[in-house]
Amino acid sequence: xxxxxxxxxxDAAALLTRRATASMDDIAKAAGxxxxxxxxxxxxxxxxxxxxxxxxxxxxxxALDTAHIEEGDAVEALRRLxxxxxxxxxxxxxxxxxxxxxxxAEINTGWARLDARITALFRRGQEQGKFRIDxxxxxxxxxxxxxxxxxxxxxxxxxxxxKDVEYMVLELLLGGARRGSGDA
Amino acid sequence: xxxxxxxxxxDAAALLTRRATASMDDIAKAAGxxxxxxxxxxxxxxxxxxxxxxxxxxxxxxALDTAHIEEGDAVEALRRLxxxxxxxxxxxxxxxxxxxxxxxAEINTGWARLDARITALFRRGQEQGKFRIDxxxxxxxxxxxxxxxxxxxxxxxxxxxxKDVEYMVLELLLGGARRGSGDA
Amino acid sequence: xxxxxxxxxxDAAALLTRRATASMDDIAKAAGxxxxxxxxxxxxxxxxxxxxxxxxxxxxxxALDTAHIEEGDAVEALRRLxxxxxxxxxxxxxxxxxxxxxxxAEINTGWARLDARITALFRRGQEQGKFRIDxxxxxxxxxxxxxxxxxxxxxxxxxxxxKDVEYMVLELLLGGARRGSGDA
Amino acid sequence: xxxxxxxxxxDAAALLTRRATASMDDIAKAAGxxxxxxxxxxxxxxxxxxxxxxxxxxxxxxALDTAHIEEGDAVEALRRLxxxxxxxxxxxxxxxxxxxxxxxAEINTGWARLDARITALFRRGQEQGKFRIDxxxxxxxxxxxxxxxxxxxxxxxxxxxxKDVEYMVLELLLGGARRGSGDA
DNA sequence: TATGAATGAGTCTTCATTCAT
DNA sequence: AATGAATGAAGACTCATTCAT
Numbered sequence: 001x002x003x004x005x006x007x008x009x010x011d012a013a014a015l016l017t018r019r020a021t022a023s024m025d026d027i028a029k030a031a032g033x034x035x036x037x038x039x040x041x042x043x044x045x046x047x048x049x050x051x052x053x054x055x056x057x058x059x060x061x062x063a064l065d066t067a068h069i070e071e072g073d074a075v076e077a078l079r080r081l082x083x084x085x086x087x088x089x090x091x092x093x094x095x096x097x098x099x100x101x102x103x104x105a106e107i108n109t110g111w112a113r114l115d116a117r118i119t120a121l122f123r124r125g126q127e128q129g130k131f132r133i134d135x136x137x138x139x140x141x142x143x144x145x146x147x148x149x150x151x152x153x154x155x156x157x158x159x160x161x162x163k164d165v166e167y168m169v170l171e172l173l174l175g176g177a178r179r180g181s182g183d184a
Numbered sequence: 185x186x187x188x189x190x191x192x193x194x195d196a197a198a199l200l201t202r203r204a205t206a207s208m209d210d211i212a213k214a215a216g217x218x219x220x221x222x223x224x225x226x227x228x229x230x231x232x233x234x235x236x237x238x239x240x241x242x243x244x245x246x247a248l249d250t251a252h253i254e255e256g257d258a259v260e261a262l263r264r265l266x267x268x269x270x271x272x273x274x275x276x277x278x279x280x281x282x283x284x285x286x287x288x289a290e291i292n293t294g295w296a297r298l299d300a301r302i303t304a305l306f307r308r309g310q311e312q313g314k315f316r317i318d319x320x321x322x323x324x325x326x327x328x329x330x331x332x333x334x335x336x337x338x339x340x341x342x343x344x345x346x347k348d349v350e351y352m353v354l355e356l357l358l359g360g361a362r363r364g365s366g367d368a
Numbered sequence: 369x370x371x372x373x374x375x376x377x378x379d380a381a382a383l384l385t386r387r388a389t390a391s392m393d394d395i396a397k398a399a400g401x402x403x404x405x406x407x408x409x410x411x412x413x414x415x416x417x418x419x420x421x422x423x424x425x426x427x428x429x430x431a432l433d434t435a436h437i438e439e440g441d442a443v444e445a446l447r448r449l450x451x452x453x454x455x456x457x458x459x460x461x462x463x464x465x466x467x468x469x470x471x472x473a474e475i476n477t478g479w480a481r482l483d484a485r486i487t488a489l490f491r492r493g494q495e496q497g498k499f500r501i502d503x504x505x506x507x508x509x510x511x512x513x514x515x516x517x518x519x520x521x522x523x524x525x526x527x528x529x530x531k532d533v534e535y536m537v538l539e540l541l542l543g544g545a546r547r548g549s550g551d552a
Numbered sequence: 553x554x555x556x557x558x559x560x561x562x563d564a565a566a567l568l569t570r571r572a573t574a575s576m577d578d579i580a581k582a583a584g585x586x587x588x589x590x591x592x593x594x595x596x597x598x599x600x601x602x603x604x605x606x607x608x609x610x611x612x613x614x615a616l617d618t619a620h621i622e623e624g625d626a627v628e629a630l631r632r633l634x635x636x637x638x639x640x641x642x643x644x645x646x647x648x649x650x651x652x653x654x655x656x657a658e659i660n661t662g663w664a665r666l667d668a669r670i671t672a673l674f675r676r677g678q679e680q681g682k683f684r685i686d687x688x689x690x691x692x693x694x695x696x697x698x699x700x701x702x703x704x705x706x707x708x709x710x711x712x713x714x715k716d717v718e719y720m721v722l723e724l725l726l727g728g729a730r731r732g733s734g735d736a
Numbered sequence: 737t738a739t740g741a742a743t744g745a746g747t748c749t750t751c752a753t754t755c756a757t
Numbered sequence: 758a759a760t761g762a763a764t765g766a767a768g769a770c771t772c773a774t775t776c777a778t
Contacts, residue, residue: 020285146334176360388653429721518698
């Protein structure tokens with residue numbers, strides 16, 4: 001009968017990924033607990049969102065670790081990264097837009113650390129001569145987020161097939177749309 | 185003293201682009217009118233959002249027309265398109281995420297027409313042998329939106345310089361991140 | 369149909385004097401308006417309480433002015449004061465206990481000014497040789513509040529007759545309970 | 553490990569004397585037990601308050617007994633009474649205002665017995681020719697409570713010195729503020 | 737017996753919307 | 758046509774209380 005906060009977060013993440021404006025009541029229902037209990041575990045909506053960010057950061061970081069993005073060829077590392085992120089991309093897309101849309105909310109500094117790792121990946125790729133140097137690592141990082149979110153939303157809305165997404169995000173990011181770039 | 189709905193929409197668009205959760209009161213204040221008057225012109229928040237979508241569609245369409253995306257070389261047409269969209273990308277990013285995040289709201293079918301034109305552009309490019317055929321036109325369209333939104337948010341948050349955005353979005357979209365792709 | 373905030377305050381004061389724990393809903397009902405309207409006029413419960421304090425200060429100050437407590441014989445001035453306060457003593461008793469019981473709430477500094485005027489009255493009386501000097505003016509002021517509140521509560525609970533209160537408060541304050549003191 | 557209800561009451565009294573609006577959680581924390589245990593010992597907040605009243609009555613009664621208020625000269629008895637009450641005056645002030653402010657709660661009839669003893673003291677004083685007969689015993693009793701509460705609050709807020717309180721309450725109650733009354 | 741956990745009920749507050757001038 | 762004023766509906770939050778271990 002004891003409620004595991006992890007489970008509540010999981011359910012909240014799943015719901016908010018689908019409907020970003022869900023109320024505390026909706027979230028409580030989705031988690032199968034009462035509103036009061038939800039408040040007992042997360043003191044207020046802000047606290048819940050912050051906890052969700054922590055969860056997102058944790059999952060994101062796990063993906064980065066799994067992908068060993070600091071090791072080996074940057075292109076290969078990016079491949080591994082996109083593959084590893086895929087399963088949580090919907091949730092991350094929610095957090096990404098949440099952070100963009102709700103100004104004023106303190107943005108969890110945990111993201112900065114992850115941003116830095118990804119930016120470093122692109123920078124390493126540039127130093128290895130694998131990535132273009134006219135596109136800044138910061139922009140490539142941002143672009144990866146944007147493509148990931150677009151893909152997640154496209155899948156969610158039925159415009160894209162889930163199985164294709166990984167390939168498409170990666171290929172576009174690596175080689176762009178132009179023929180002779182990435183399809184050689 | 186007569187209020188021009190166009191002006192109100194313009195102000196609302198400007199405000200919501202900055203703060204997507206602005207209340208009707210905020211919007212009315214930004215437009216310099218009373219809440220009651222705002223409601224006289226737009227029967228409810230939904231109606232206002234729908235009108236904003238109309239405005240977005242209108243602006244988007246104007247950009248597509250200006251760029252003559254149906255004419256000439258697809259790569260050049262895409263260049264013109266990205267350039268023409270730039271000025272309204274922030275507003276479009278707002279509408280894009282609004283449509284993703286608030287399920288239930290009927291999505292204005294006007295977007296489909298525009299999506300179709302852009303998808304057609306990518307398809308034409310593929311037929312011209314300019315664009316890769318392993319990335320679907322639908323995905324390329326979606327990806328363009330995602331990159332545009334990311335760039336707009338990056339600029340808004342100060343992570344990217346406004347002057348670089350057009351180049352970076354276009355180059356990534358065309359040539360991807362990999363060296364030897366688009367920087368030859 | 370326009371609601372006069374003064375009327376709302378009056379009704380709120382009347383209700384809270386009777387039942388200090390009345391909810392915002394109760395207060396709104398007592399004032400004949402909706403909760404939302406109550407919030408429109410007073411942004412939150414704290415703001416309402418603060419406004420009530422202002423009203424109390426105003427009424428109290430009016431009583432002090434009416435009684436001309438700075439003029440003439442201190443004993444006579446005190447007589448006039450107790451008489452003038454009588455009609456608002458219930459309300460003041462509410463505010464008095466409110467200030468005692470709810471620590472943390474910023475106490476309106478307006479009270480300090482009134483306290484000072486009353487304290488000055490007792491001091492003047494001491495200098496005129498009319499009041500004992502072994503009881504500090506601060507205590508006499510505090511005591512007057514306490515007697516006033518006790519009397520108001522006694523009347524409210526039916527233990528005391530309203531018509532007697534003025535005399536009893538004044539006589540006790542001036543002459544105490546001991547025979548040969550004030551009943552000469 | 554066994555919880556002594558007496559200890560809980562003691563702690564609750566101490567806390568509520570300081571902060572009358574303390575929640576059950578606060579009270580439980582102050583007593584060093586869990587909320588559930590607090591409820592096991594006192595079935596509900598009302599029951600706790602009623603138990604506190606019992607405690608107050610008990611302490612009050614003990615003070616009255618200690619002071620032997622039924623014996624000897626009424627003035628001397630009153631002196632002893634005020635002295636004996638002093639240590640519990642803060643707690644009694646809390647119960648006093650609690651009873652005034654929260655209508656609906658059944659007032660413990662135990663108070664009536666104590667009121668009667670004090671009223672009898674003043675009546676005896678009148679019959680002994682020591683107290684004025686134009687101030688009713690009921691009012692003098694009520695006034696004593698009011699002065700006691702004012703003094704307790706004044707001390708708590710730092711407006712009065714604890715060491716002076718007994719003298720000031722007693723002197724005002726006996727002789728009033730007027731010179732030549734009590735300071736002869 | 738004591739308690740961590742869960743919750744129903746109630747409060748405050750905000751927002752979109754309507755009304756009367 | 759425009760607006761100040763009023764409100765119903767809905768959400769966040771707190772608290773006293775109960776349950777299961």
